[in-house]
Amino acid sequence: MTQTLRVGDLSRDELRHRLHGAGLSLRSGPLVFEIRSREPEIAENLPRLYADTPLGNAAFADFHVEVRRARGLRGWLKPQVEFLIDDRSPFQPLPRPQSFAMLEWGMNWCVANHCHQYLVIHAAVIERKGFAAILPAPPGSGKSTLCAALIHAGWRLCSDELTVLDPADGTVVALARPVSLKNASIEVIGAFAPQALFGSEVPDTKKGRVSHLKPPTDSVENVGTRAKPRWVIFPQWQAGAALEIGAQPKSHAFIQLAENAFNYSMLGETGFELLGRVIDASDCLSLRYSRLDEAIAWFNCLADEAAR
Protein backbone atom coordinates (compact mmCIF):
# COMPACT_ATOMS: atom_id res chain seq x y z
CA MET A 1 0.00 0.00 0.00
CA THR A 2 1.41 3.40 -0.90
CA GLN A 3 1.60 5.99 1.80
CA THR A 4 -0.22 9.27 1.19
CA LEU A 5 2.27 12.10 0.93
CA ARG A 6 1.22 15.19 2.83
CA VAL A 7 2.32 18.82 2.72
CA GLY A 8 4.05 18.36 6.08
CA ASP A 9 6.21 15.58 4.62
CA LEU A 10 7.96 17.97 2.26
CA SER A 11 11.21 19.59 3.31
CA ARG A 12 11.29 23.39 3.29
CA ASP A 13 13.46 23.28 0.19
CA GLU A 14 11.19 20.83 -1.64
CA LEU A 15 8.11 22.90 -0.76
CA ARG A 16 9.75 26.09 -1.99
CA HIS A 17 10.97 24.33 -5.11
CA ARG A 18 7.41 23.26 -5.97
CA LEU A 19 5.89 26.65 -5.13
CA HIS A 20 8.48 28.42 -7.29
CA GLY A 21 8.27 25.94 -10.13
CA ALA A 22 5.53 23.63 -11.41
CA GLY A 23 3.33 24.25 -8.39
CA LEU A 24 2.43 22.65 -5.08
CA SER A 25 -0.53 20.38 -5.68
CA LEU A 26 -2.77 19.94 -2.66
CA ARG A 27 -6.01 18.08 -2.21
CA SER A 28 -8.92 19.65 -0.32
CA GLY A 29 -11.66 17.04 -0.22
CA PRO A 30 -12.55 16.26 -3.84
CA LEU A 31 -10.72 19.32 -5.18
CA VAL A 32 -7.09 19.72 -6.19
CA PHE A 33 -5.39 23.11 -6.13
CA GLU A 34 -2.07 23.67 -7.82
CA ILE A 35 -0.44 26.63 -6.10
CA ARG A 36 2.49 28.69 -7.30
CA SER A 37 4.06 31.57 -5.41
CA ARG A 38 7.38 33.11 -4.52
CA GLU A 39 5.90 34.99 -1.58
CA PRO A 40 7.65 34.13 1.72
CA GLU A 41 4.37 34.46 3.68
CA ILE A 42 2.95 31.61 1.64
CA ALA A 43 6.00 29.39 1.98
CA GLU A 44 5.85 30.05 5.72
CA ASN A 45 2.14 29.45 6.31
CA LEU A 46 1.35 26.61 3.91
CA PRO A 47 3.39 23.91 5.68
CA ARG A 48 2.15 25.07 9.06
CA LEU A 49 -1.56 25.21 8.25
CA TYR A 50 -1.76 22.48 5.60
CA ALA A 51 0.71 20.07 7.22
CA ASP A 52 -1.83 17.19 7.29
CA THR A 53 -3.29 17.90 3.86
CA PRO A 54 -2.53 15.29 1.19
CA LEU A 55 -0.64 16.32 -1.89
CA GLY A 56 -2.54 16.05 -5.14
CA ASN A 57 -1.60 14.17 -8.24
CA ALA A 58 0.59 16.55 -10.22
CA ALA A 59 -1.00 15.32 -13.45
CA PHE A 60 -4.34 17.01 -12.73
CA ALA A 61 -5.63 20.02 -10.82
CA ASP A 62 -9.08 21.59 -10.67
CA PHE A 63 -7.55 25.02 -10.08
CA HIS A 64 -4.20 26.47 -11.11
CA VAL A 65 -3.64 29.47 -8.88
CA GLU A 66 -0.80 31.83 -8.16
CA VAL A 67 -0.08 34.69 -5.77
CA ARG A 68 2.61 36.98 -7.11
CA ARG A 69 3.95 40.50 -6.79
CA ALA A 70 1.74 43.01 -8.55
CA ARG A 71 3.47 44.99 -11.27
CA GLY A 72 3.52 48.75 -11.68
CA LEU A 73 4.94 51.81 -9.99
CA ARG A 74 2.58 51.66 -7.03
CA GLY A 75 3.72 48.14 -6.33
CA TRP A 76 7.33 49.35 -6.34
CA LEU A 77 6.59 52.03 -3.74
CA LYS A 78 4.28 49.90 -1.62
CA PRO A 79 4.51 46.21 -2.60
CA GLN A 80 1.30 44.46 -3.40
CA VAL A 81 0.33 40.95 -4.43
CA GLU A 82 -2.28 39.69 -6.85
CA PHE A 83 -4.17 36.40 -6.99
CA LEU A 84 -4.37 34.64 -10.33
CA ILE A 85 -6.42 31.73 -11.55
CA ASP A 86 -5.39 30.40 -14.94
CA ASP A 87 -3.23 33.52 -15.26
CA ARG A 88 -6.21 35.86 -14.84
CA SER A 89 -6.69 38.07 -11.81
CA PRO A 90 -10.28 38.32 -10.55
CA PHE A 91 -9.45 40.75 -7.69
CA GLN A 92 -7.70 44.01 -6.99
CA PRO A 93 -4.18 43.55 -5.57
CA LEU A 94 -3.67 43.61 -1.80
CA PRO A 95 -0.73 44.69 0.37
CA ARG A 96 2.04 42.12 0.31
CA PRO A 97 1.74 41.08 3.99
CA GLN A 98 -1.75 39.77 3.12
CA SER A 99 -0.44 37.28 0.57
CA PHE A 100 -1.43 34.12 2.48
CA ALA A 101 -4.86 35.53 3.37
CA MET A 102 -5.29 36.42 -0.28
CA LEU A 103 -4.47 32.86 -1.29
CA GLU A 104 -7.11 31.55 1.13
CA TRP A 105 -9.75 34.04 -0.04
CA GLY A 106 -8.86 33.28 -3.64
CA MET A 107 -9.22 29.53 -3.08
CA ASN A 108 -12.66 30.16 -1.55
CA TRP A 109 -13.52 32.23 -4.60
CA CYS A 110 -12.53 29.35 -6.88
CA VAL A 111 -14.88 26.96 -5.09
CA ALA A 112 -17.74 29.45 -4.87
CA ASN A 113 -17.51 30.48 -8.51
CA HIS A 114 -16.58 27.30 -10.30
CA CYS A 115 -17.87 24.24 -8.44
CA HIS A 116 -21.33 24.16 -9.97
CA GLN A 117 -21.51 20.41 -9.71
CA TYR A 118 -22.33 21.25 -6.07
CA LEU A 119 -24.52 23.77 -4.30
CA VAL A 120 -22.11 26.09 -2.48
CA ILE A 121 -23.43 28.15 0.44
CA HIS A 122 -21.67 30.82 2.46
CA ALA A 123 -21.94 29.02 5.80
CA ALA A 124 -19.77 27.09 8.22
CA VAL A 125 -20.43 23.36 8.49
CA ILE A 126 -19.32 20.90 11.12
CA GLU A 127 -20.07 17.24 11.77
CA ARG A 128 -20.48 14.92 14.70
CA LYS A 129 -21.68 11.30 14.75
CA GLY A 130 -22.37 11.50 11.02
CA PHE A 131 -24.68 14.52 11.30
CA ALA A 132 -23.87 17.97 9.96
CA ALA A 133 -24.79 21.33 11.41
CA ILE A 134 -24.90 24.13 8.86
CA LEU A 135 -24.24 27.59 10.32
CA PRO A 136 -25.18 30.39 7.95
CA ALA A 137 -24.62 33.81 9.46
CA PRO A 138 -23.59 37.31 8.46
CA PRO A 139 -20.11 38.65 9.32
CA GLY A 140 -19.81 39.57 13.00
CA SER A 141 -22.23 36.91 14.19
CA GLY A 142 -19.47 34.78 15.70
CA LYS A 143 -19.89 31.96 13.18
CA SER A 144 -16.18 31.27 12.65
CA THR A 145 -15.36 31.63 16.36
CA LEU A 146 -18.05 29.14 17.27
CA CYS A 147 -16.93 26.82 14.49
CA ALA A 148 -13.29 27.05 15.66
CA ALA A 149 -14.28 26.24 19.24
CA LEU A 150 -16.47 23.30 18.21
CA ILE A 151 -13.73 21.68 16.12
CA HIS A 152 -11.52 21.76 19.20
CA ALA A 153 -14.28 20.13 21.25
CA GLY A 154 -14.94 16.96 19.29
CA TRP A 155 -16.72 18.20 16.17
CA ARG A 156 -15.22 17.64 12.73
CA LEU A 157 -14.50 20.61 10.52
CA CYS A 158 -16.03 20.39 7.08
CA SER A 159 -15.57 24.10 6.35
CA ASP A 160 -15.74 27.41 8.19
CA GLU A 161 -16.82 29.36 5.08
CA LEU A 162 -18.31 27.15 2.39
CA THR A 163 -21.00 24.56 2.85
CA VAL A 164 -20.69 22.31 -0.18
CA LEU A 165 -23.71 20.08 -0.87
CA ASP A 166 -23.81 17.25 -3.40
CA PRO A 167 -27.10 17.21 -5.36
CA ALA A 168 -26.65 13.49 -6.04
CA ASP A 169 -27.31 12.44 -2.46
CA GLY A 170 -27.81 15.64 -0.44
CA THR A 171 -24.68 15.10 1.67
CA VAL A 172 -22.09 17.63 2.82
CA VAL A 173 -18.75 17.50 1.01
CA ALA A 174 -15.95 18.47 3.42
CA LEU A 175 -12.98 20.63 2.46
CA ALA A 176 -11.17 20.84 5.84
CA ARG A 177 -9.16 23.97 5.13
CA PRO A 178 -7.84 26.54 7.61
CA VAL A 179 -10.36 28.58 9.61
CA SER A 180 -10.20 32.33 9.17
CA LEU A 181 -10.39 34.21 12.46
CA LYS A 182 -10.65 37.94 12.89
CA ASN A 183 -9.82 40.48 15.58
CA ALA A 184 -10.71 39.44 19.16
CA SER A 185 -11.68 35.92 17.99
CA ILE A 186 -7.98 35.16 17.58
CA GLU A 187 -7.35 35.62 21.29
CA VAL A 188 -10.65 33.97 22.25
CA ILE A 189 -9.76 30.77 20.42
CA GLY A 190 -6.11 30.98 21.52
CA ALA A 191 -7.34 30.92 25.13
CA PHE A 192 -10.05 28.32 24.52
CA ALA A 193 -7.78 25.89 22.67
CA PRO A 194 -4.15 26.54 23.62
CA GLN A 195 -3.11 23.58 21.44
CA ALA A 196 -4.54 25.28 18.34
CA LEU A 197 -1.98 26.27 15.74
CA PHE A 198 -2.26 29.67 14.07
CA GLY A 199 -0.68 31.10 10.97
CA SER A 200 0.92 34.51 10.96
CA GLU A 201 -1.28 37.40 11.98
CA VAL A 202 -2.05 40.10 9.44
CA PRO A 203 -3.16 43.53 10.63
CA ASP A 204 -5.20 46.04 8.68
CA THR A 205 -6.99 43.82 6.19
CA LYS A 206 -10.42 44.86 4.95
CA LYS A 207 -11.82 42.48 7.56
CA GLY A 208 -9.56 43.80 10.34
CA ARG A 209 -6.81 41.73 11.97
CA VAL A 210 -6.80 38.22 10.49
CA SER A 211 -5.13 34.94 11.35
CA HIS A 212 -5.81 31.45 10.03
CA LEU A 213 -6.16 28.40 12.23
CA LYS A 214 -4.88 24.97 11.24
CA PRO A 215 -7.69 22.44 10.77
CA PRO A 216 -7.49 19.57 13.28
CA THR A 217 -5.66 16.50 11.96
CA ASP A 218 -8.76 14.30 12.40
CA SER A 219 -10.79 16.64 10.23
CA VAL A 220 -8.23 16.51 7.44
CA GLU A 221 -7.80 12.74 7.67
CA ASN A 222 -11.58 12.21 7.47
CA VAL A 223 -12.21 14.80 4.81
CA GLY A 224 -13.60 12.17 2.45
CA THR A 225 -16.38 11.16 4.87
CA ARG A 226 -19.68 12.68 3.85
CA ALA A 227 -22.11 14.01 6.46
CA LYS A 228 -25.91 14.19 6.45
CA PRO A 229 -27.40 17.64 7.07
CA ARG A 230 -29.31 17.48 10.37
CA TRP A 231 -29.44 21.05 11.64
CA VAL A 232 -29.50 24.55 10.18
CA ILE A 233 -28.48 26.88 12.99
CA PHE A 234 -28.31 30.67 12.83
CA PRO A 235 -25.80 31.70 15.52
CA GLN A 236 -25.51 35.14 17.03
CA TRP A 237 -22.88 36.01 19.61
CA GLN A 238 -23.99 38.72 22.03
CA ALA A 239 -21.92 39.95 24.96
CA GLY A 240 -23.40 38.81 28.27
CA ALA A 241 -26.37 37.01 26.69
CA ALA A 242 -27.75 33.87 28.27
CA LEU A 243 -27.96 30.87 25.95
CA GLU A 244 -31.18 31.21 24.00
CA ILE A 245 -32.53 28.81 21.41
CA GLY A 246 -35.43 29.55 19.10
CA ALA A 247 -37.19 27.64 16.35
CA GLN A 248 -36.82 29.10 12.87
CA PRO A 249 -39.60 28.56 10.34
CA LYS A 250 -38.37 26.07 7.76
CA SER A 251 -39.46 28.28 4.88
CA HIS A 252 -37.38 31.11 6.38
CA ALA A 253 -34.35 28.82 6.77
CA PHE A 254 -34.76 27.67 3.16
CA ILE A 255 -34.77 31.24 1.86
CA GLN A 256 -31.78 32.18 4.04
CA LEU A 257 -29.75 29.27 2.67
CA ALA A 258 -30.78 30.10 -0.89
CA GLU A 259 -29.80 33.75 -0.42
CA ASN A 260 -26.45 32.74 1.08
CA ALA A 261 -25.71 30.33 -1.76
CA PHE A 262 -23.32 31.40 -4.49
CA ASN A 263 -24.90 29.32 -7.24
CA TYR A 264 -28.48 28.54 -6.17
CA SER A 265 -29.96 30.38 -9.16
CA MET A 266 -27.58 28.68 -11.52
CA LEU A 267 -28.65 25.22 -10.34
CA GLY A 268 -32.33 26.07 -10.87
CA GLU A 269 -34.72 23.25 -10.03
CA THR A 270 -31.87 21.04 -8.85
CA GLY A 271 -30.96 23.62 -6.21
CA PHE A 272 -34.58 23.92 -5.10
CA GLU A 273 -34.96 20.17 -4.70
CA LEU A 274 -31.62 19.84 -2.92
CA LEU A 275 -32.34 22.61 -0.42
CA GLY A 276 -35.80 21.15 0.13
CA ARG A 277 -34.22 17.83 1.12
CA VAL A 278 -31.74 19.58 3.41
CA ILE A 279 -34.50 21.52 5.16
CA ASP A 280 -36.76 18.45 5.38
CA ALA A 281 -33.99 16.59 7.21
CA SER A 282 -32.96 19.47 9.46
CA ASP A 283 -34.10 21.12 12.65
CA CYS A 284 -33.92 24.85 11.97
CA LEU A 285 -32.91 26.89 14.99
CA SER A 286 -31.53 30.23 16.08
CA LEU A 287 -28.87 30.36 18.77
CA ARG A 288 -27.91 33.37 20.83
CA TYR A 289 -24.93 32.88 23.09
CA SER A 290 -22.08 34.63 24.84
CA ARG A 291 -20.19 31.71 26.42
CA LEU A 292 -18.52 29.16 24.18
CA ASP A 293 -18.67 26.40 26.81
CA GLU A 294 -22.46 26.75 27.08
CA ALA A 295 -22.89 26.76 23.32
CA ILE A 296 -20.67 23.69 22.94
CA ALA A 297 -22.58 21.77 25.63
CA TRP A 298 -25.80 22.53 23.75
CA PHE A 299 -24.31 21.38 20.43
CA ASN A 300 -23.11 18.17 22.07
CA CYS A 301 -26.63 17.48 23.41
CA LEU A 302 -27.99 17.90 19.89
CA ALA A 303 -25.52 15.34 18.53
CA ASP A 304 -26.22 12.89 21.37
CA GLU A 305 -29.97 13.11 20.81
CA ALA A 306 -29.62 12.68 17.04
CA ALA A 307 -27.47 9.58 17.51
CA ARG A 308 -29.95 7.88 19.87
Added chain:
Amino acid sequence: MPLELGSRWLVREWEDGAVLYDRKTGDTHAIDPFAVEFLCLPESARYDPAQASRMLGERLGGEIDAETLRSAIDAAFEQLRRIELL
Protein backbone atom coordinates in the same frame (compact mmCIF):
# COMPACT_ATOMS: atom_id res chain seq x y z
CA MET B 1 -40.87 15.34 -2.49
CA PRO B 2 -41.95 18.70 -3.87
CA LEU B 3 -45.57 19.19 -4.84
CA GLU B 4 -45.97 19.98 -8.52
CA LEU B 5 -48.58 22.61 -9.33
CA GLY B 6 -49.25 22.40 -13.02
CA SER B 7 -46.17 22.53 -15.19
CA ARG B 8 -44.95 25.87 -13.83
CA TRP B 9 -44.60 25.60 -10.05
CA LEU B 10 -42.90 23.34 -7.55
CA VAL B 11 -43.80 23.66 -3.88
CA ARG B 12 -42.24 22.45 -0.64
CA GLU B 13 -44.56 22.75 2.31
CA TRP B 14 -43.92 22.54 6.04
CA GLU B 15 -46.19 23.21 8.99
CA ASP B 16 -44.78 26.70 9.39
CA GLY B 17 -44.65 27.84 5.79
CA ALA B 18 -43.92 26.92 2.20
CA VAL B 19 -41.54 27.78 -0.60
CA LEU B 20 -42.36 27.82 -4.27
CA TYR B 21 -40.07 27.49 -7.27
CA ASP B 22 -41.23 29.16 -10.45
CA ARG B 23 -39.94 27.25 -13.47
CA LYS B 24 -40.84 30.15 -15.73
CA THR B 25 -38.58 32.70 -13.99
CA GLY B 26 -36.24 30.53 -11.91
CA ASP B 27 -37.27 32.49 -8.81
CA THR B 28 -37.99 31.00 -5.39
CA HIS B 29 -40.53 32.57 -3.04
CA ALA B 30 -41.61 31.97 0.56
CA ILE B 31 -45.39 31.88 0.67
CA ASP B 32 -47.87 30.96 3.35
CA PRO B 33 -49.64 27.59 3.22
CA PHE B 34 -53.01 29.19 2.49
CA ALA B 35 -51.52 30.79 -0.62
CA VAL B 36 -50.43 27.30 -1.73
CA GLU B 37 -54.04 26.10 -1.32
CA PHE B 38 -55.16 29.09 -3.34
CA LEU B 39 -52.70 28.24 -6.12
CA CYS B 40 -54.07 24.68 -6.20
CA LEU B 41 -57.42 26.06 -7.36
CA PRO B 42 -58.23 25.87 -11.07
CA GLU B 43 -57.08 29.00 -12.85
CA SER B 44 -60.61 30.27 -13.39
CA ALA B 45 -61.30 30.13 -9.62
CA ARG B 46 -58.19 32.13 -8.75
CA TYR B 47 -59.64 35.12 -10.56
CA ASP B 48 -63.19 34.65 -9.30
CA PRO B 49 -63.42 35.44 -5.56
CA ALA B 50 -66.89 33.88 -5.18
CA GLN B 51 -65.78 30.61 -6.80
CA ALA B 52 -62.51 30.62 -4.84
CA SER B 53 -64.42 31.20 -1.63
CA ARG B 54 -66.85 28.36 -2.32
CA MET B 55 -64.14 25.85 -3.30
CA LEU B 56 -61.78 26.69 -0.43
CA GLY B 57 -64.74 26.72 1.99
CA GLU B 58 -65.55 23.17 0.91
CA ARG B 59 -61.93 22.09 1.33
CA LEU B 60 -61.85 23.54 4.84
CA GLY B 61 -65.05 21.70 5.75
CA GLY B 62 -67.06 24.85 6.44
CA GLU B 63 -65.08 25.54 9.62
CA ILE B 64 -64.15 29.10 8.64
CA ASP B 65 -66.71 31.91 8.46
CA ALA B 66 -67.20 33.62 5.13
CA GLU B 67 -65.67 36.93 6.13
CA THR B 68 -62.45 35.38 7.43
CA LEU B 69 -62.19 33.21 4.35
CA ARG B 70 -62.75 36.14 2.00
CA SER B 71 -60.11 38.18 3.81
CA ALA B 72 -57.60 35.28 3.59
CA ILE B 73 -58.33 34.91 -0.14
CA ASP B 74 -57.75 38.62 -0.71
CA ALA B 75 -54.45 38.43 1.19
CA ALA B 76 -53.32 35.32 -0.74
CA PHE B 77 -54.26 36.91 -4.06
CA GLU B 78 -52.36 40.07 -3.16
CA GLN B 79 -49.31 38.09 -1.98
CA LEU B 80 -49.21 36.07 -5.21
CA ARG B 81 -49.86 39.11 -7.40
CA ARG B 82 -47.03 41.04 -5.70
CA ILE B 83 -44.50 38.31 -6.52
CA GLU B 84 -45.93 38.06 -10.03
CA LEU B 85 -47.27 34.56 -9.77
CA LEU B 86 -50.71 35.83 -10.78
